[in-house]
Amino acid sequence: MNSTLIYSACALICAALLAYTLTPLVRVLAIKIKAIDVPTDGRRMHHKPIPRIGGLAIFLAFLITSIGFCRLDRELVTILIGGSALVLLGILDDVYRLNAFLKLAVQIVAALFAVSQGVTIDYICFFGKYVAFGNWAIPITVFWIVGLTNAVNFIDGLDGLACGVSAISSISLCLTMLLSDSSVAHCLITALIAAACLGFLPFNANPARIFMGDTGALFLGYALSVLSVVGVFKSDMVLAFFIPLSIFGLPLADTFFAVVRRLAHGKSPFAPDRGHLHHRLIDMGFGQKQSVRILYAVCAILGISAVMLTGQSTRGGALMLVVGLAIFFVTFLILRNPKLRIHSGIYNEDEGVAPPVETFEDVIGEIPSITPEEAAAEAAAEEKELAKAANAAAAEPVKEPTGEEDESETGSDGRQ
Template identity: 35%
Template sequence: MYILATILSTFIFAFLAIQFFKPVAIEVGLVDKPCERKQHDGHIPLIGGISIFLAVLAASLLWLPNTLELRMYLIASAMMVFIGALDDKFDLRVRVRIVGQIIIASLMIYGVGGYIANLGNLFSLGDVNLGPFGIIFTYISIIVVINAYNMIDGIDGLIGSLSINTFTSVALLFLMSGQTDYLSYPLILATATLPYLMFNLGLFKRETKKIFMGDAGSMFVGLSVIWLLTMGTQGEQASFRPVTALWICAIPLMDMLAIVVRRYKNGKSPFKPDRDHLHHMLQRAGLSPKQTLASISIVAAFMSGIGLLGEYLQIAESIMLFMFLISFCLYALSIRYISRRGKAS
């Protein structure tokens, strides 16, 4: 009954936040305008992330225990959404965004006193303990995951579907481990994202009702993902193994790594926007936006399923890591093939 009330209230909070802030966003100019990279009709309100955060904030204050970790997460999230909203409105420089992300990472690391210190038994030689280097690794991980989810946001429904997939997978991992005290955290995040996804996909049949996530939302999602993964894999109360975390956010991570390498080879900035992401290539290869969304979502769910199965069966972490690296190689080869096919057509 508690879980049902939490889910229902979160959905209502998110729905009402969208209805309230949509006209506000249009009034203040917080909208996404069509351009060479962004091909859509009209000016779309960028309030998806703001509505999700406010729903998470309200539901957390209403239903979750008032812990230091939760307070630090909510403060860090508020800062992340604020920086993202400024970026949506004024198109901040990459350096400013990264500095903001480092400050937020510091708040999470030092405010709670926790970081990624143990990577698990990745090489069948015992646990890989990072020691003091774990703090640096955590900074890198936070920045990578935030920007991975930010970069993958390119077509209707994609960031919403991928984030719900990740949050639901984390919820299942907590459930499998018996850590039901943590179950509400990912469920609140997944439920808060659902109304956004419905509006973003135009399920209400009116173009004027469409909204976008915005950088405020995609960066907030990335921050929430790395927070959940850190909470779930570290400490005495760890619920699942670190290698499993790779599988449940595989597509955003693989897409980011592949495109950063490609931009570096072409002499471009890793953060310079372009139309060479996975979803762009699939559309150039002939898939419609809906087919592209379905294809990526199915693959993401499949990858998460492998991670969940590996965790349930307790498959050796070294094997899971090797399988992940093989999957990335296959992903990179597939991207190269799709890219060439798209150019040929």
Template identity: 40%
Template structure:
């Protein structure tokens, strides 16, 4: 509740700061919004997150562990990177370099997937040098997939909120209590911000927010699910974030096919396609994607509480259902013809 209220109250001064610093998202050819809209919404989310953690520390004590301080330090650097990008529009190469530096830093400080366990024999699979490489890669992937789906009012924030809440439930069920406070504060702060970000939005997350949400989801999934997980548990965060992951994968293949820079934006994302195909407004398309995300995150939660051979069976059932659903979608929805 503290995180939610703090984010709500922080939105007004953040709007003023965005206007003062000219961090404004203006309508354009690939933009959907019709009027100038302030960015920097991630500042309100980060303020709400810190307020929520502060209240938790007051009532419950040991919240700001060394691991938490590392995560928050990385979050602060991510906010700083997004803030600069929202104002000056950094080249994609500079932004990627900054993201990589942040990911390497937090992995070097211990936020990494240490090892995997075989779900049947429980044999330990040491990752060695690949531990940090895999962790850095995962952080970079999730930071960017949330950034890439931030194309409709409330879409990135809502998908992140649903995934964060699922990770919160999974952390409770698997007794990973060290990350619970961070996740519930993230849920509250994001929910508070969505009050102003849902259609018609009066403020956008900006890269300040989308990169922050992606970063936090990545590190929370590492510390709460993947740090010493079974092999099959790798599917939990993949299911939780499947919509932005699939959208990003299709975007990369589409841009490679068209021989354009994979980092350049376009209007071929899933939310653009749905908006054009169904001829509904933003609100309806966003709610449709919310519903799909809820179903996928429920599957992730169920996968987290199964063990042994049942985890494999449940994972295969999920994959089969997803493949059938994908095959039933019309080709022009999933893969629009290039013009």
């Protein structure tokens, strides 16, 4: 057991370090190929061009560590092949802005590939009773994989939001798989996704230096959906059907309400708007960091509830879910008032009452290897290159909207 823990810890550390090391290289690549997100509308929360395709670092870190530390079983090969296709799709979309229906078609093909490899929701266990889906197993599985893939993409609207939510969801899914006696290999694969996300998060957290784009959002959604099928849906837990719905409750709920809202207004489900949960929090006066922390907390509450339910503590899981969400709801209502928010010690970054943040130099002192003038010159050169890439992207002719542009048009840029 100890050797397994040490082996797993080494794999997780490698995944996090690889993602952290590869991200600056991917950022340089994004600038070179002009994969830049330029703020052009009110949905975007950033005010200067930011490189995209950061999800490539997450994927490469996962690819290398999973091949190096895990057995190449059918499920892992499915994730690697299907995920590679969606990463390529994401890169093309981050650079060229592909048609929404083309992207949906590729996602369906990737989901069908997973089904062909035995990744199907054949039945669910509901309080000890099994409900078989029969011929509906394939469409239900495809709907789940495509739905969760897009849900992760839809929630990618603030710096670090989708990446952090994916990490929290991966950890929750890993714990539920451990408690339900799933394959240790599948648990490690799930944990590697969380580790890769955490390695990328320092560059993606507010203020973001790179967005993961569709490149990362599509891969994470696909990988987590496949793992949830093989590790949770097919288990014999009392509430096996509820566990993944709870773990991924935040992105699924946001996507559900987004689709309903758009259809009610006669729009395409893929038409971008400013009605997501993170947009509502921003419009209520919360800052980006506050909004992300609030949504992290909701995701964590749902994940902990799922873990408790997996441990056969149905009453405890339900109590955790109800009490946690009640506390969140009451706190949310209180913090809507700016004065109460100030009294609580939780400030909006724009209210002018936040304490000053120490700079890197304040913490560790001056760095002798580079002077402030050299650092400023390097920063100015990078800004100039970003502006040049942004101008080149803006100068390209605007395509006629042959299909609705979907949420992923900005990817992990967090501007949806």
